[in-house]
Amino acid sequence: MKLSNYSKIFKALSNEQRLKIFLMIYNGEGAFDEKLMLNHRSKSCCVGGTLKKAFTRACDCMELSRSTVSHHFKELQNAGLIICQREGQTFQCRVNPEVVDLIKGFLK
Secondary structure (H helix, E strand, O other): OOHHHHHHHHHHHOOHHHHHHHHHHHHOOOOOOHHHHHOOOOOOOOOOOEHHHHHHHHHHHHOOOHHHHHHHHHHHHHOOOEEEEEEOOEEEEEEOHHHHHHHHHHHO
16 A cells, blocks of 8 residues: 555544544444543444444534534545445445554554
């Protein structure tokens, strides 16, 4: 992977609000508890809910406008950190495990 791709990933995660949203999806947590979000070792990186649930949770818990949360989801998706797929009338949103593995390898 090119260094510029890593830069895009870390730039997306450098925003505190996006980092919280990413960790919420990564951990599959129902609320924003920073202690729980940072203790993700026992969780699967593929855990996730519907985009609507994650999106609504982010709007409610972080007190952000829908357009701001939408922008953060788009930035995370553009960086390859999350994958959103339509399933019926909802979107399934999950962390991209391949990108998480690349980040882990980069930091070793």
